[in-house]
Amino acid sequence: KKQQQDVFEERYLRCISILGKGNFGSVELCRYDPWGDNTGDLVAVKELQSNKQATMADFQREIQTISSLHCDYIVKYKGICYSAGRLSTKLVMEYLPYGSLIGYMEKHRQNVCTRRLLLFASQICKGMEYLQSMRYVHRDLAARNILVASDTLVKIADFGLTKIIPVDKEYYRVTQPGESPIFWYAPESVSELKFSHKSDVWSFGIVLHELFSYCDISRNPKRKIGSYVQSSSMAIHLLNLLKDNWRLPMPSQCPPKVKIKTDFYMNVFVWVTLTN
Numbered sequence: 147k148k149q150q151q152d153v154f155e156e157r158y159l160r161c162i163s164i165l166g167k168g169n170f171g172s173v174e175l176c177r178y179d180p181w182g183d184n185t186g187d188l189v190a191v192k193e194l195q196s197n198k199q200a201t202m203a204d205f206q207r208e209i210q211t212i213s214s215l216h217c218d219y220i221v222k223y224k225g226i227c228y229s230a231g232r233l234s235t236k237l238v239m240e241y242l243p244y245g246s247l248i249g250y251m252e253k254h255r256q257n258v259c260t261r262r263l264l265l266f267a268s269q270i271c272k273g274m275e276y277l278q279s280m281r282y283v284h285r286d287l288a289a290r291n292i293l294v295a296s297d298t299l300v301k302i303a304d305f306g307l308t309k310i311i312p313v314d315k316e317y318y319r320v321t322q323p324g325e326s327p328i329f330w331y332a333p334e335s336v337s338e339l340k341f342s343h344k345s346d347v348w349s350f351g352i353v354l355h356e357l358f359s360y361c362d363i364s365r366n367p368k369r370k371i372g373s374y375v376q377s378s379s380m381a382i383h384l385l386n387l388l389k390d391n392w393r394l395p396m397p398s399q400c401p402p403k404v405k406i407k408t409d410f411y412m413n414v415f416v417w418v419t420l421t422n
């Protein structure tokens with residue numbers, strides 16, 4: 147049953163702007179203003195884009211997932227809005243004013259020091275540790291899906307692809323390849339569409355690379371690995387690179403004391419280090 151405060155009435159939801167397009171929906175910045183005097187809260191409202199391949203069932207699962215997560219490093223669920231007219235449900239979340247990590251880095255790159263990068267990395271780590279404790283696999287951990295709440299707080303968002311690992315299994319195998327780029331995928335996810343807590347750790351390693359490249363688009367994994375290979379054979383190309391032990395080069399601005407290893411065991415080491 148939905149607790150009362152979970153339900154937002156559409157007539158009080160005032161759209162202000164479009165924030166962006168996620169895995170299969172669009173997200174708007176709205177003000178929930180029941181008093182009609184602009185004193186209401188700003189909220190981020192996600193709506194299923196009906197034309198996309200994802201179904202209402204996927205969206206319901208995303209709502210189920212995010213409403214079950216209570217962690218300082220995960221974007222907060224606020225409730226749902228049944229939009230009578232369009233027979234669709236909208237997901238209402240807290241609005242983080244600083245936007246996505248990519249945009250934040252582009253704007254504030256000059257005054258983000260190593261300490262702050264490590265603070266952000268440790269917060270993402272703690273959010274992922276919490277997610278793992280709930281047996282969730284995010285499956286799309288990337289800087290584009292990290293939001294900035296303040297100059298000293300980031301949160302994991304976009305649970306559109308998140309799955310629960312069944313109790314008797316170590317991993318989740320998806321049936322058809324998703325839309326998210328494979329450059330954040332672990333080898334077993336690229337070759338067998340297998341996702342697990344370990345594949346999330348691999349993606350975390352890629353996020354560390356993005357963080358210490360200040361999310362610099364020119365050093366973006368996609369640009370690094372596959373800018374010259376057409377997308378159809380991209381997976382094979384990437385797999386061969388990884389099999390030959392190729393890894394993303396250490397970002398040039400990365401200080402030597404924060405040597406990032408993108409091979410799996412170092413990821414776990416970094417994961418463990420940052421979380422203790």
Ligand SMILES: CC(C)(Nc1nc(-c2c[nH]c3ncc(Cl)cc23)ncc1F)C(=O)NCC(F)(F)F
Nearest residue numbers: 165166167168173190241242245246291303304
């Ligand atoms: C699709 C959407 C809107 N994209 C963006 N959100 C926000 C954005 C800015 N502030 C926000 N506060 C809450 C939420 Cl859910 C999103 C935003 N800003 C820029 C975006 F491209 C999004 O959800 N991206 C995944 C996320 F980044 F959130 F992980």
